[in-house]
Amino acid sequence: MRLVGFMRPERSLFVVVVLMGIASVAGMVIGPKILGNATDVIFSGVIGKNLPAGMSQAEVIEMLRANGQDQLAEMLSGMVVVPGQGIDFGVLGHWLALAVGLYLAAAALGFLQNFLLNRAVQRTTFRMRDEMRVKLDRLPLSYFDAQPRGELLSRMTNDMDNVQQTLQQTLGQLLNSMLTLIGVIIMMITVSPLLTGITVLIVPLSAVVSIFIAKKAQKQFVAMWDATGALNGQIEEAYTGHSLVKVFGRQREVEADFDQTNGELFNSAFRAQFVSGIIMPVNFFIGNLNYVAIAVVGGLQVANGRMPLGNVQAFIQYSRMFTQPITQIASMTNLLQSGVASAERIYEVLDTEEMTYEQTGALPDELDGHVEFHDVDFSYSPDHPLITGLNMEAKPGQTVAIVGPTGAGKTTLVNLLERFYEIDGGQIRIDGVPITSVSRSALRTPLGMVLQDTWLFGGTIRANIAYGRPGASEEEICAAAAAAHVDQFVQRLPDGYDTIINDEGTNISAGEKQLITIARAFIKQPEVLILDEATSSVDTRTELLVQQAMARLRSGRTSFVIAHRLSTIRDADLILVMNRGAIVEQGNHDELIAAKGAYYDLYQSQFAAAIEEA
Incomplete structure (x- = not known):
């Protein structure tokens, strides 16, 4: 029913489609009756030509009864014949021309109906x-953290395409089948x-059988699309990390996981298609029993x-036309169930x-x-609080470094500042304004961020x-690149700044990708700068150059630096x-260092390790 809601804006177009469908079906269902009349003209002509000329039909019938041919007399009583006269080709041509005209008009209307x-x-699918x-833009970051990327992509692409295919292939057939069913019943x-x-x-009988089989198949279609999403997630993960898989020699484990999920997909898809596919042959069998009885x-x-022979011929056609839409509706069951299963997966996202x-x-x-952070509380899970009563102040122009062991909450702190997650209690203020009182876009406009995980698009x-400042001039781009020392390696590339970065960014080094993301932050010129391990992928020599550039960038603006x-x-x-x-x-x-506390221990452990390695 929710799909109907999506189609509501097209209701005027659907009204036209229904009217065209009614007209098209009317032409199709009247056709057999007209052809029945043509058959009566042929049959009456053949019979009439073999009867004595000059007698009326009533006289011929009485003569047959007198001769003991009661069966033939009864048959003639249900016909309109002229004894001695053959086939009237003028009348026959009239009925055939009318039938051809109706079928052409119905076909033209059907074509236009399908187009609309x-x-x-x-x-609707658009x-x-x-x-x-x-919806994806409105979902919190925690949702994406909990969802495999391949699974979400499967819902956005595979499931959406399946819903489109289902609507496209079944909606017109379903409408025409229902109209045909109604029209045929009236004519019959x-x-x-x-x-x-x-x-x-x-x-x-057909309805009971179809519903029984459909219920069995629906569960299998849901399992099929769940397995499809899981398989896409595994493929995306294995492809993204294929180098790591090869380095650690885990190809067999990846293949085993793939084979298992692929097997689950095969089994659920086979069961779904097999069970739903039973509906059509069963309905064919029931239709054939009906054909024999008629x-x-x-x-x-x-x-x-x-009854005239032409009416029997017409009715046999009607019986076929009657069972055909029932069979079509039954045959569409597997496609409809597959589409419903995909729609449910889409609605799971829309209802989040x-x-x-x-x-x-x-x-x-x-x-x-x-x-300012004032009494801030936050937890990823209500049962496991992470930050409780945190207070912190960064004055204008200060560089604030955040250090601590892995899992201490360093990145969480800046994510809360960006409102990637919502705090559970307390306040975060920028220039005295609580960040929850402004829109996220307005909040993030003056903020610049360089992440540890570099992201570049093709x-x-x-x-x-x-990308950091849409509409930036060539001079601004070059200045930002120079500040981040991007120009040093760009000058060595054949196409310079026009070098195409592929989707995975594998045609440049990890350090070069990091420098580009830093240049992207430079060009934005943010009032508040966030650097999350921004130099983690840069070699020691380049790190010194970047540190100098960052010192110039941080000058006069508040900066948060997360560093190991x-x-x-x-x-x-x-x-x-932390x-x-x-x-x-x-x-x-x-x-x-003078306090000889946690920072002193971290500092000593790093440099002691460095000395031992040396």
């Missing part, structure tokens, strides 16, 4: 994709109520003169709880970069740098030492 219906379906995209009643009753008896009863009716309501406030136009180096290499943050104005979501120490480098 296809347009409506494409518009809106579904767009709503899915908008006008031809023979007795034969109509015999024909309609198969409907409950042929026998109709033949007896003609022999007894209760979105991020909290966006406020309409804004930060000051002239931002100083005064950042395109030129120039476009990747300019303590040597890179010695000149920070404030160093926060452990298990809490700030256990804070101060500058000299103060913390």
Whole structure:
């Protein structure tokens, strides 16, 4: 029913489609009756030519009865014949021309109906994709953390395409089948109520059988699409990390996992298609039983003169036309069930709880970069609090370094500042304005971030740098590249800044990718800068150059630096030492070394290890 809601904007187009369908089906169902009339003209002509000329039909019937030919007399009583006269080709031509005209008109209307219906379906799936995209933009980062990328991509592509295919292939057939069923029943009643009753008896039987089989198949279709999503996730993961898989020699394990999931997909898909595929042959069998019954009863009716031969011929066609839409609807069951299973997976995403309501406030136009954390509480899971009552202040222009062991909450702290996650309690303020009172886009506009995991899209180096500021000039791009020392390796590339970075960014080194992301932050010129292990993939020589450039970039703006290499943050104005979501120490480098606390231990362990390795 929710799919109907998506199609509501196309209701005027669907009304036209239905009207065209009615007209098209009307032409198709009237055709057999007209052909029956043509058959009567032929049969009457053949019979009439063999009867004595000059006598009336009534006289011929009386003569046959007198001669003991009662069966033939009964048959003639149900016909309109002129004794001695053959086939009237003028009347026959009239009926045949009318039938051809009706069939041509029905075909033309059917073609136009399919064109309009296809347009409506494409518009509907376009809106579904767009709503899915908008929904993904509104989902919190925690949702993406919990979802394998391949699974989400499968819902966005495979499931969406399957829903489109289902609508496209079944909606028109379903509409025409229902209209044909109604039209055929009306025509059958006008031809023979007795034969109509015999024909309609198969409907409950077909319905019961189809529903029983469909329920068995539905569970298998859900399992099939779940297995498809899991398989896509494994493929995406294995392909992205194929180098790591080869380095550790885990090809067999990856292949085993793939074979297992692929086997589950095979089994569920086989069961789904096999079970649903039973519906069509079963309905064919039931339809053939009905055909035999009509042929026998109709033949007896003609022999007894209760029905013209043309009506029996027409009714046999109607019986086929009656069972055909039932069989078509039954044959569409597997496709419909597959589409419903995909739609359910799409609705799971659309029904996911979105991020909290966006406020309409804004930060000051002239931002100083005064950042405060006041009694902040946060947890990824309600049962496991990570940050409790955290207080921290970064004054305008300060460089704040955040250090600590893995899992201490360093990256979480800056993610809360960016509102990638919502805090459970307390306040985070920028220049005295609570960040929850402004929209996320307004909050992130003055913030610049360089992540440890580099992300570059397929395109030129120039476009990747300019991503930080749409519409940036060539001079600004070159200046940012020079500041991040990107120009040093770009000059060695044959195409320079027009070098195309492939989707995985494998045609440049990890360090070069990191430098490009740093240049992207440079060009944005943010008021607040966040560097999350920004030099982790840069060699020692380049790191020194980047540190100098970053010192110039940090000048006059508030900066947060997450670092494992303590040597890179010695000149920070404030160093926060975190452990298990809490700030256990804070101060500058000299103060913390003198205190001989947690920072001193971290510093000594790093440099002692370096000396031992040397």
